[in-house]
Amino acid sequence: MSTLSALTTQLAALETAHLYRRRRVQDAPAQPHGNSDGRAVLNFCSNDYLGLANHPDLIAALQLGAARWGVGSGAAHLVSGHTSAHHALETELAAFTGYERALLFSTGYMANLGILTALTQRGDRIAADRLNHASLLDGAQLAQATLRRYPHADLTILRQRLLTEPPPRLIATDGVFSMDGDLAPLPALMELAQDAGAWVVIDDAHALGVVGTGGRGSLAQFGMRPAATTILMGTLGKAFGTFGAFVAGADAVIETLIQRARSYIYTTAMPPALAEATRVSLRLAMQEDWRREQLRALIAQFRHGATQLGLPLADSVTPIQPLLVGSSELALAWSQALEQAGIFVSAIRPPTVPVGTARLRITLSAAHSPADVNRLLEVLGAQFAQRHREGAAPEK
Numbered sequence: 001m002s003t004l005s006a007l008t009t010q011l012a013a014l015e016t017a018h019l020y021r022r023r024r025v026q027d028a029p030a031q032p033h034g035n036s037d038g039r040a041v042l043n044f045c046s047n048d049y050l051g052l053a054n055h056p057d058l059i060a061a062l063q064l065g066a067a068r069w070g071v072g073s074g075a076a077h078l079v080s081g082h083t084s085a086h087h088a089l090e091t092e093l094a095a096f097t098g099y100e101r102a103l104l105f106s107t108g109y110m111a112n113l114g115i116l117t118a119l120t121q122r123g124d125r126i127a128a129d130r131l132n133h134a135s136l137l138d139g140a141q142l143a144q145a146t147l148r149r150y151p152h153a154d155l156t157i158l159r160q161r162l163l164t165e166p167p168p169r170l171i172a173t174d175g176v177f178s179m180d181g182d183l184a185p186l187p188a189l190m191e192l193a194q195d196a197g198a199w200v201v202i203d204d205a206h207a208l209g210v211v212g213t214g215g216r217g218s219l220a221q222f223g224m225r226p227a228a229t230t231i232l233m234g235t236l237g238k239a240f241g242t243f244g245a246f247v248a249g250a251d252a253v254i255e256t257l258i259q260r261a262r263s264y265i266y267t268t269a270m271p272p273a274l275a276e277a278t279r280v281s282l283r284l285a286m287q288e289d290w291r292r293e294q295l296r297a298l299i300a301q302f303r304h305g306a307t308q309l310g311l312p313l314a315d316s317v318t319p320i321q322p323l324l325v326g327s328s329e330l331a332l333a334w335s336q337a338l339e340q341a342g343i344f345v346s347a348i349r350p351p352t353v354p355v356g357t358a359r360l361r362i363t364l365s366a367a368h369s370p371a372d373v374n375r376l377l378e379v380l381g382a383q384f385a386q387r388h389r390e391g392a393a394p395e396k
């Protein structure tokens with residue numbers, strides 16, 4: 001079989017298994033209301049939780065930033081790409097999150113690779129939640145560390161392993177789990193890590209700007225402050241509405257990343273104008289509590305309505321509100337039916353989530369209105385009633 005025809009066969013197998021992925025071509029900014037093929041559509045799958053991605057102040061800051069700095073940074077941070085705009089953003093992110101320092105990365109994916117490869121090496125053990133983001137898994141593999149994954153949020157198992165196995169150098173967890181919307185059990189986890197003398201890496205991609213006082217993230221949500229051995233990864237492309245990521249931690253951690261993280265060293269710095277726009281979004285995210293209040297109200301509205309409809313809700317207090325459908329085929333059918341009704345919700349299937357737990361990943365944004373959520377519930381209700389009649393209701 002030729003090389004190409006082997007690929008074609010593999011692609012066909014994905015299609016048969018309802019695992020084929022396709023991109024939708026968007027023709028509008030990230031915002032709830034858009035147009036697709038001349039039809040009005042309502043988006044419930046963006047991570048623009050605070051509705052900042054298309055904010056006029058961010059657009060203005062990006063334009064002003066480009067006038068001041070041009071477009072490209074021209075080089076890596078360690079060469080000549082690190083500007084006072086990047087530096088100011090780092091200082092502000094450190095102050096916001098309550099760590100000594102912060103360091104910008106081009107993406108969250110690269111930030112996680114950087115943390116894990118700089119702080120662990122071959123033979124070191126990493127304990128990680130089974131539902132962590134793919135980039136934490138890939139980082140552990142790149143570091144050639146020994147990865148011990150524990151069942152989701154199961155600290156009883158983690159505690160047992162800490163008693164019977166060599167201690168991990170590092171424990172990694174999402175703060176808010178990206179496909180489930182639940183919070184990591186941080187108070188107990190931080191205590192376990194302290195006892196084991198391990199670093200804790202918290203990936204707060206879906207928490208910063210959204211949960212905790214002033215949007216300060218998952219530790220703040222539990223009323224906790226970081227320890228000296230806590231390392232935070234935050235992304236800028238979700239609630240902050242721009243692009244890029246950062247790591248916050250103790251001074252020595254940040255200096256270590258600058259010396260050793262290859263995904264930091266060997267890549268071009270983000271455009272300085274983007275750093276300027278992010279400084280504005282950080283200020284809005286901190287100051288405008290009404291965005292988080294609006295989200296809270298929409299989450300409550302959605303959960304109330306979905307419960308009344310008997311929809312298979314997950315246990316989530318965040319804007320990530322998955323409906324657990326079960327099979328990939330059913331998740332895809334639901335997503336397509338919603339799309340026909342003008343509502344975008346993505347079907348999340350293996351390997352992004354475990355086999356048998358395919359879901360519709362609904363995300364809410366402060367830019368949604370109560371009427372938008374009502375419309376979503378109306379369409380979900382009609383779909384659910386129809387599938388119920390057909391005997392193909394999702395398992396609860």
Ligand SMILES: *Cc1c(COP(=O)(O)O)cnc(C)c1O
Pocket residue numbers: 106107108109110112133135174178203205206235236237244245
């Ligand atoms: C989105 C995401 C990332 C990756 O961030 P990017 O900036 O998009 O590369 C990492 N971790 C989690 C939990 C995420 O949701």
